[in-house]
Amino acid sequence: MNHPVESKNLFQRRKSHRKFDKNQPIPQTTLENILTDALRAPSWSNTQPWEVFVAAGSTLEEIREAYLAAFDRSEPYNTDVPVPKEWPEYMQERSIRNSIHMFECMGIDREDEKARELNRRNNISFFDGTALVIICQERSLTDWSTMDLGTFAGYLVLAAEHHEVQSVPAFNSIAYPQILREKLSIPDHLILRSGVVLGYAVEDSPYNEHSSEREALHQMVHFLN
Ligand SMILES: Cc1cc2nc3c(=O)[nH]c(=O)nc-3n(C[C@H](O)[C@H](O)[C@H](O)COP(=O)(O)O)c2cc1C
Numbered sequence: 287m288n289h290p291v292e293s294k295n296l297f298q299r300r301k302s303h304r305k306f307d308k309n310q311p312i313p314q315t316t317l318e319n320i321l322t323d324a325l326r327a328p329s330w331s332n333t334q335p336w337e338v339f340v341a342a343g344s345t346l347e348e349i350r351e352a353y354l355a356a357f358d359r360s361e362p363y364n365t366d367v368p369v370p371k372e373w374p375e376y377m378q379e380r381s382i383r384n385s386i387h388m389f390e391c392m393g394i395d396r397e398d399e400k401a402r403e404l405n406r407r408n409n410i411s412f413f414d415g416t417a418l419v420i421i422c423q424e425r426s427l428t429d430w431s432t433m434d435l436g437t438f439a440g441y442l443v444l445a446a447e448h449h450e451v452q453s454v455p456a457f458n459s460i461a462y463p464q465i466l467r468e469k470l471s472i473p474d475h476l477i478l479r480s481g482v483v484l485g486y487a488v489e490d491s492p493y494n495e496h497s498s499e500r501e502a503l504h505q506m507v508h509f510l511n
Contacts (some may be wrong), residue, residue: 300447302454305493306485308414311342316449317417320484323445329434335427336438339420339470346418351410352465357410363461366477372473384498391495408493409458415483418459419422420466422476435479452487 297508330337341349347384373381394401412418419442423435439455439476446453466472487494500506 289375293420296447298349299502300443300453301487301497303452303487303494304454304496305410305488305491306415306452306483307488308416308485310486311416312451312484312486316343317342317484320442320445320449320451321419323448324378324438324442327434327441329437330430333434334473335431336455337354337424337425339405339422339466339472340417341470342417342501345469346416346503348414349418349465349469352469353410353412353462354407356462357407358466361462363458364463365457365460366427366463369457380501387499388496392492398437405493409456410461412456412459412483413454413484413485413488413493414488415454417484419482419484420460420470420472420478421480421482422472423479425475425477432479439480439482446484451484453482453484455482456479457481 303499321338321340325334325398327336389396392401392405394405405483408414420437421439421442423431443453443455460466460478463472463478467474472478
């Protein structure tokens with residue numbers, strides 16, 4: 287009989303991880319295999335509108351240090367793409383439900399400011415991930431290409447899972463675009479759209495205990511036969 291976890295397919299198995307082993311780098315060939323697979327993502331007329339930068343090794347350590355220093359100076363986040371001011375109520379509810387469960391799994395109490403601060407520092411230092419993938423887009427492009435970039439990001443996290451590397455797409459990873467522009471030589475004509483952290487998860491960390499839920503199939507998908 288199959289173990290239930292082993293029987294899960296790639297899509298059901300993948301989840302975001304929030305604590306990686308800092309001392310276990312991803313081999314360059316594995317990184318290249320993941321990115322090669324992610325580059326198979328479809329795009330409008332095969333325009334492939336993504337431009338991708340991967341930071342690892344000492345480059346990533348420099349970025350991590352600069353991020354933590356900016357965070358400690360209380361420098362405000364300054365993403366190229368503005369953050370939504372509000373969400374429709376029913377989406378906000380999903381987000382809150384997800385956060386409550388995540389904090390419960392992490393063992394972080396609402397009132398425990400010290401633990402919450404540690405969690406924020408974990409976020410801003412890329413969860414100790416060993417590779418950071420920054421996905422950029424030419425400024426002149428439209429929402430159609432932004433959708434293609436989202437598809438690429440989805441392929442990327444699944445490709446990572448396929449190659450037994452864990453991941454998390456992370457808003458926090460592009461919180462200080464000026465640092466990334468400088469350290470990765472990203473030109474001004476590119477917008478930093480999203481960042482995905484990769485690494486080998488610390489499996490027994492409470493930061494990795496949470497698994498997110500999904501709405502039921504028939505609530506989200508309208509089949510009309
Ligand atoms: C654009 C984007 C930004 C995200 N930013 C963060 C983040 O800054 N910190 C974090 O812990 N998770 C972040 N996530 C992960 C989501 O919380 C996660 O994908 C969602 O809760 C669903 O869980 P799953 O990925 O485990 O299926 C982000 C996901 C996306 C797609």
